[in-house]
Amino acid sequence: MSQRSAGPEILRLIELMSRLPGFGPRSARRAALFLLKQRDTLLLPLAEAMSDAGHRIEKCSVCGNYDTLQPCAVCQSGGRDEGLICVVEDVPDLWALERGGSYKGRYHVLGGVMSAVDGVTPDDLNIPSLISRVDAGGIREVILALNATFEGQNTAHYVADQLAGKGVQITYLAHGVPVGGELDHLDDGTLAAALRARRSSE
Amino acid sequence: MSQRSAGPEILRLIELMSRLPGFGPRSARRAALFLLKQRDTLLLPLAEAMSDAGHRIEKCSVCGNYDTLQPCAVCQSGGRDEGLICVVEDVPDLWALERGGSYKGRYHVLGGVMSAVDGVTPDDLNIPSLISRVDAGGIREVILALNATFEGQNTAHYVADQLAGKGVQITYLAHGVPVGGELDHLDDGTLAAALRARRSSE
Incomplete structure (x- = not known):
């Protein structure tokens, strides 16, 4: 112009x-x-x-969340399970879990996922600080709540490898039919995963 | 959240x-x-x-354009045809015409179009100030460069009615095939207008 x-x-x-x-x-x-x-x-x-x-607003030095408090409000809040860390790709995922309101542990925000295409290596993500948190002790379980994309799952496996042998349980979010979801609109992979993980009615 | x-x-x-x-x-x-x-x-x-x-940035008191200058840079610039006003719906249309670079007159920005649905009446638009500019004299031609929508054309007809009998020529942009456009992708109305306004090859 x-x-x-x-x-x-x-x-x-x-x-x-x-x-x-x-x-x-x-x-x-x-x-x-x-x-x-x-x-x-x-x-x-x-x-x-x-x-x-x-x-x-700055990045929380503990978990990588964005807040005006340092450490962030989630890290400072009492009544949360100190032994449980939920690892997410980025802050909106943390917000989504908090909106859900059913998770009562701590978080760790990676700030992205590993990607050969975009040139994102483990060193570009908050993975070393996650390992330090686990090494510091007191962590019972790490939930790898990364997106069900190729990069997300690849990053989850890398993180799981890094945490292997440190005495913490590594868990993943369940795959399955979204609540309110229609079978007809689901991809084959989700449907197969939901079938494999089927539960008894009791 | x-x-x-x-x-x-x-x-x-x-x-x-x-x-x-x-x-x-x-x-x-x-x-x-x-x-x-x-x-x-x-x-x-x-x-x-x-x-x-x-x-x-404020709205130009003469033409309705947005600028830090009052009147705006376009109204202040020399070497433009003072007798020619191009009436546009909003500022991006003015920007579009200026990007084109072939128009060398003045502008008048209505700030919208009349719409029964949205409750926009002529009094909500910069129509009185356009009439004042024409009444002040020195205007030879008013180009109604409004969008080829129902509301745009309706507003154009209203403005033309208001300016009738004031001794200025009222003109409209030509309808036709866009430069680089493919006939196959044009709507019937545009094609019919282009046919009606066909030119001799010489």
């Missing part, structure tokens, strides 16, 4: 917006205009929220 | 992000995490760009 039609401030806003996931130049222009039209109710509050988040 | 897993700063960022066009709660969570991971290269610069835009 030429500078005659839009000032450098708008161009910079559009350029930065276009780097957000799911945004391209066209949707960034639309979003920038949307923000300018809602200056006091959205644009300025969002600018402040971003600045606030950027200056106050 | 419970406050145990994410602090109020993250929740507020996600809530505001989810109001952006094309975003929902899930994509807003992804985008917020994406921003937190690129704090210094994206989150803080974007916060500053938004704050800057929010505090410095």
